[in-house]
Amino acid sequence: xxxxxxxxxxxxxxxxxxxxxxxxxxxxxxxxxxxxxxxxxxxxxxxxxxxxxxxxxxxxxxxxxxxxxxxxxxxxxxxxxxxxxxxxxxxxxxxxxxxxxxxxxxxxxxxxxxxxxxxxxxxxxxxxxxxxxxxxxxxxxxxxxxxxxxxxxxxxxxxxxxxxxxxxxxxxxxxxxxxxxxxxxxxxxxxxxxxxxxxxxxxxxxxxxxxxxxxxxxxxxxxxxxxxxxxxxxxxxxxxxxxxxxxxxxxxxxxxxxxxxxxxxxxxxxxxxxxxxxxxxxxxxxxxxxxxxxxxxxxxxxx
Amino acid sequence: xxxxxxxxxxxxxxxxxxxxxxxxxxxxxxxxxxxxxxxxxxxxxxxxxxxxxxxxxxxxxxxxxxxxxxxxxxxxxxxxxxxxxxxxxxxxxxxxxxxxxxxxxxxxxxxxxxxxxxxxxxxxxxxxxxxxxxxxxxxxxxxxxxxxxxxxxxxxxxxxxxxxxxxxxxxxxxxxxxxxxxxxxxxxxxxxxxxxxxxxxxxxxxxxxxxxxxxxxxxxxxxxxxxxxxxxxxxxxxxxxxxxxxxxxxxxxxxxxxxxxxxxxxxxxxxxxxxxxxxxxxxxxxxxxxxxxxxxxxxxxxxxxxxxxxxxxxxxxxxxxxxxxxxxxxxxxxxxxxxxxxxxxxxxxxxxxxxxxxxxxxxxxxxxxxxxxxxxxxxxxxxxxxxxxxxxxxxxxxxxxxxxxxxxxxxxxxxxxxxxxxxxxxxxxxxxx
Ligand SMILES: [Zn+2]
Numbered sequence: 221x222x223x224x225x226x227x228x229x230x231x232x233x234x235x236x237x238x239x240x241x242x243x244x245x246x247x248x249x250x251x252x253x254x255x256x257x258x259x260x261x262x263x264x265x266x267x268x269x270x271x272x273x274x275x276x277x278x279x280x281x282x283x284x285x286x287x288x289x290x291x292x293x294x295x296x297x298x299x300x301x302x303x304x305x306x307x308x309x310x311x312x313x314x315x316x317x318x319x320x321x322x323x324x325x326x327x328x329x330x331x332x333x334x335x336x337x338x339x340x341x342x343x344x345x346x347x348x349x350x351x352x353x354x355x356x357x358x359x360x361x362x363x364x365x366x367x368x369x370x371x372x373x374x375x376x377x378x379x380x381x382x383x384x385x386x387x388x389x390x391x392x393x394x395x396x397x398x399x400x401x402x403x404x405x406x407x408x409x410x411x412x413x414x415x416x417x418x419x420x421x422x423x424x425x426x427x428x429x430x431x432x433x434x435x436x437x438x439x440x441x442x443x444x445x446x447x448x449x450x451x452x453x454x455x456x457x458x459x460x461x462x463x464x465x466x467x468x469x470x471x472x473x474x475x476x477x478x479x480x481x482x483x484x485x486x487x488x489x490x491x492x493x494x495x496x497x498x499x500x501x502x503x504x505x506x507x508x509x510x511x512x513x514x515x516x517x518x519x520x521x522x523x
Numbered sequence: 524x525x526x527x528x529x530x531x532x533x534x535x536x537x538x539x540x541x542x543x544x545x546x547x548x549x550x551x552x553x554x555x556x557x558x559x560x561x562x563x564x565x566x567x568x569x570x571x572x573x574x575x576x577x578x579x580x581x582x583x584x585x586x587x588x589x590x591x592x593x594x595x596x597x598x599x600x601x602x603x604x605x606x607x608x609x610x611x612x613x614x615x616x617x618x619x620x621x622x623x624x625x626x627x628x629x630x631x632x633x634x635x636x637x638x639x640x641x642x643x644x645x646x647x648x649x650x651x652x653x654x655x656x657x658x659x660x661x662x663x664x665x666x667x668x669x670x671x672x673x674x675x676x677x678x679x680x681x682x683x684x685x686x687x688x689x690x691x692x693x694x695x696x697x698x699x700x701x702x703x704x705x706x707x708x709x710x711x712x713x714x715x716x717x718x719x720x721x722x723x724x725x726x727x728x729x730x731x732x733x734x735x736x737x738x739x740x741x742x743x744x745x746x747x748x749x750x751x752x753x754x755x756x757x758x759x760x761x762x763x764x765x766x767x768x769x770x771x772x773x774x775x776x777x778x779x780x781x782x783x784x785x786x787x788x789x790x791x792x793x794x795x796x797x798x799x800x801x802x803x804x805x806x807x808x809x810x811x812x813x814x815x816x817x818x819x820x821x822x823x824x825x826x827x828x829x830x831x832x833x834x835x836x837x838x839x840x841x842x843x844x845x846x847x848x849x850x851x852x853x854x855x856x857x858x859x860x861x862x863x864x865x866x867x868x869x870x871x872x873x874x875x876x877x878x879x880x881x882x883x884x885x886x887x888x889x890x891x892x893x894x895x896x897x898x899x900x901x902x903x904x905x906x907x908x909x910x911x912x913x914x915x916x917x918x919x920x921x922x923x924x925x926x927x928x929x930x931x932x933x934x935x936x937x938x939x940x941x942x943x944x945x946x947x948x949x950x951x952x953x954x955x956x
Contacts, residue, residue: 245638251624252617257940258586269639295593296679297640331678362536363779369730397537399777403731406720412729415839436531440764440777448720451757482529 228260231267236280242266242272250252261291272301277308286319293327299336306340313344321353327356334366338373347378355387362391363400371404376412384408396432402441406448417453425449426458430465437469447489450496459496466490526769537778544780545769547850548838555837563829566836566918566926568866570609572844573859577602581617593637595628597647599653601860607656607935608863608925618657625650626665632878633667643679648691651698652934655942663945668699677748685726686717690739694932700946702898707940711749714740721777722757734765734775734789742797742931747898750799759796761827765789771830772838772849773865782848783839784858786831786865787933793824794873794907794930801875828869833915835866864933867925872910901947902955909936 231237244266247254257265264287271281285302288295298410306316320337327333341347354371357364373382385408409417409425417425425448432442450458487506527545530538581602584591591598593798599621607614628635628650634642650869654662678688689710696702716728717740723732724740737758744750765773766789770781773789839862844861845854888909909927916924926935944952 247638248623248627250620251603252620253581253595253624254583255588255592255595255598256583256586257589257592261586261592265639272639292590292592294590295637295640296643297593297637298666300641300680305530359950363776365726365731365776369726372729382549395535395537395777396533397535399779400731403721403725405727436533438529438531444721444761444777452720504629 230259231263231284236305237267240267240270243269245269254349258291261288264288264291268298268301272297276294277305279305279309279311280311281305282311288431289323293323293330294332298333299332303336303339306342313340316340317344317349317353321356324353324357328361328364329366331366333488334370338370340372343379347374347380350374351380351383351387358391362395362398365400368404369398372407372412381408383409390434396436397439397441399441399444401447410452417449422449422453422458426462430469433469433483433486437486440485443485443489447492450493456497459493459500463493465491466493528768539638540780541778544849548770548781548834551850552833552837554838561844563833563837564918566833566923568836568918568923569840569844570922572842573840573846573863574606574609574611574844576841576854577605577856577859584837589749593640593643594646594649595637596625596635596650596653597624599848600649600656601856603653603656604934605856605860605863607938608867608928610926613657618659618662621653621657622659622662623664625653629665629667641679642849644691644695645678645689648695651695652932655698655932656938658938658941658943663942666699666944668701686714686724686736686740686743687726689714690743693743697746697904698932698942698946698950704898707747707898711744711747711752714744715752718753718758722754722759722761723776724753724758731776732761734762734773734785734792737762737793738788741792741799745795745798745931746899746904748903750802751797753799755796755799758792759800759825762789762792762796766826766831770834771827771832773831780849781834783835783846783865784861786835787861787868789867790826790831790865791868791928791930791933793826794868798875799822824872828915829917831869832866832915832923835862835869836918836923863925864928866923867928868930870914870916870923870925871927872914873927873930874908874910876906876908901943901951903942905952905955906942907931907936 242263245262254366264284267284268288271278271284282302282305285298285305288298289302292298299340306313317337317340320340324333324337337353341350349372350371353375354367357367358371361367375381385405388401388405388408391398392405395401407413409421426446429442429446429449432439433446446462450462454462466489469483469486528538528540528541529551555566556562565921580598582890584598588598598680604620621648625635628638628646630642632642634644634647635792636646651666656664678684693702693707693710696706713728714724717726717730717736719723719725719732723734724737725732726736741750741758744752764777765775765785767774767781772781772783773785774781775785777787777841835846838850839858841847841854845856846859847854848858852858885919907929914924926937928934929936929939932939940952940956
């Protein structure tokens with residue numbers, strides 16, 4: 221775990237570092253905004269400068285980078301150097317994953333941690349530990365931007381689409397307002413924006429949205445998700461369906477559920493739906509022939 | 524009963540956190556209203572305390588700021604920009620020392636980083652902007668412009684690639700007159716791929732839309748004259764949704780909490796968006812009818828500028844100086860800079876001059892076809908101006924009015940022209956003004 225202040229023994233007192241002359245930081249005579257580093261960090265940095273200057277790719281240098289990132293998680297130079305050493309030393313990279321798992325629990329929002337982990341997993345070419353690793357962090361903070369971004373990389377890189385949808389559904393069940401989970405749902409269904417949705421899947425997703433809209437009408441997520449799907453994949457019939465359902469949900473026709481009737485998101489989506497249908501109707505008059513041609517070309521193109 | 528966000532009888536982690544913040548803010552705003560006979564017009568920017576807070580960070584930071592060491596140039600940009608926005612004269616001695624200290628953070632291989640660390644795009648961006656604020660020939664001359672970023676845009680050697688990197692690289696290259704077709708190639712296509720189904724922009728393709736990246740993406744495209752690669756109505760819809768109903772401030776993502784720093788990241792996207800809407804309007808492209816109304820009536824930005832200022836002045840000022848994320852948080856240099864920047868962005872109406880519209884009409888591009896291979900002209904880059912007649916200042920003007928902020932370079936307007944004069948030449952710039 222994290223090093224404690226009182227366990228600190230200066231590197232200058234350790235025999236394994238006796239051959240190294242530390243290089244102090246030179247900020248100049250009257251620096252602006254200097255940082256009063258802890259003694260531990262300042263000394264570690266003095267030794268890092270020395271080993272980096274000597275291009276030393278050793279296990280003691282590896283340990284030193286570990287000490288530095290514990291003291292300063294965003295130290296991208298130490299992380300980059302650490303990766304160079306790991307590659308050179310041919311050490312067991314699974315133990316590096318262990319270190320990163322431990323590190324992530326304390327510093328889950330450090331860019332460098334996630335980037336470094338990605339590099340290690342690339343080298344190992346083994347994503348088997350990643351889903352659990354990420355899930356554990358998302359259990360603590362279900363909206364961790366870095367964790368989701370990294371998860372997308374793992375899923376895409378190692379073709380791990382199976383199981384992702386149930387996982388996302390579970391997170392949405394836990395908190396229907398978790399927009400990161402909704403975003404991941406879109407990612408999974410479109411295979412990272414590379415695939416169209418077939419008719420059945422789209423209808424299933426619309427139903428899913430409607431269910432979640434009814435559950436909490438003042439939650440924006442299902443409305444935004446539904447709008448996104450319709451704009452990209454919706455047919456005329458899909459838009460008609462959502463209009464009918466929203467009218468019912470918002471009590472527009474029959475002044476039903478009060479909460480739903482107050483939902484700005486329901487009204488917003490309904491407005492967009494009406495607009496879409498009006499525009500479509502206007503277009504239909506002049507552009508029917510052209511649209512048919514576009515569809516024909518598109519169909520041929522896919523075949 | 525205040526208009527708390529309804530939880531529809533279904534309490535979740537998100538709704539609980541949201542409620543706590545709303546109650547906090549409501550209480551604070553009620554307190555101000557009770558205290559000031561003029562209501563929110565009595566909210567005052569506590570300049571003196573903020574200046575003291577900033578000057579203290581310039582003198583030095585404690586070991587609890589050690590985490591900022593790798594991004595050391597930010598420790599110049601945040602405070603200097605804060606001072607410049609408040610129109611505080613930067614002393615000659617501070618200018619000289621800033622140039623000297625930053626010179627030590629410039630790397631032999633080009634770019635800036637933490638002390639003896641690899642060059643980093645974000646750190647380089649912060650260093651260049653700091654020197655732009657200093658604004659002396661010595662400051663400009665200290666930048667080794669021949670060794671600035673190449674087109675690869677990783678944050679540092681072996682580092683991550685994202686929209687923030689694109690923004691930093693393009694801004695650096697623009698200010699230093701280093702834009703080339705090689706540098707701008709594929710940038711707009713990459714950013715367009717980062718626009719999500721919600722309409723906002725994520726750090727990378729498919730990643731959840733986020734105000735910080737939306738700003739970076741939009742500002743980059745504005746430089747490259749490629750705003751039409753985006754679905755602008757969708758982005759506008761999403762951006763407008765970031766302003767919180769009760770709080771008045773912005774959040775960064777759907778269903779996340781308000782945070783003062785998004786006053787800038789989310790707020791500064793509006794002048795850019797407005798310009799994008801105007802452009803497509805002037806090109807007679809199909810435009811969402813609801814935006815026509817706002818252009819015709821000249822209703823101004825599509826966010827409530829006064830409500831944002833209520834949040835900033837009423838909730839983001841720490842008692843002993845410095846600005847913060849939200850009431851229960853401590854102030855820091857980062858939030859001080861971006862809350863002030865958001866305040867400045869909301870006070871002045873900014874416009875893009877006609878020059879740019881003419882140039883884009885000539886090589887009119889269809890959606891998704893824009894190529895950023897043609898760098899913008901100098902006239903394009905200098906096309907932003909401040910519309911002085913349309914200020915929106917809550918509270919006493921003498922205390923609260925800040926310098927107008929450039930929506931792309933994120934420094935005051937009065938610091939931008941000098942940079943261009945230095946790196947593009949006086950005559951060239953004069954011809955465009
Ligand atoms: Zn913040």
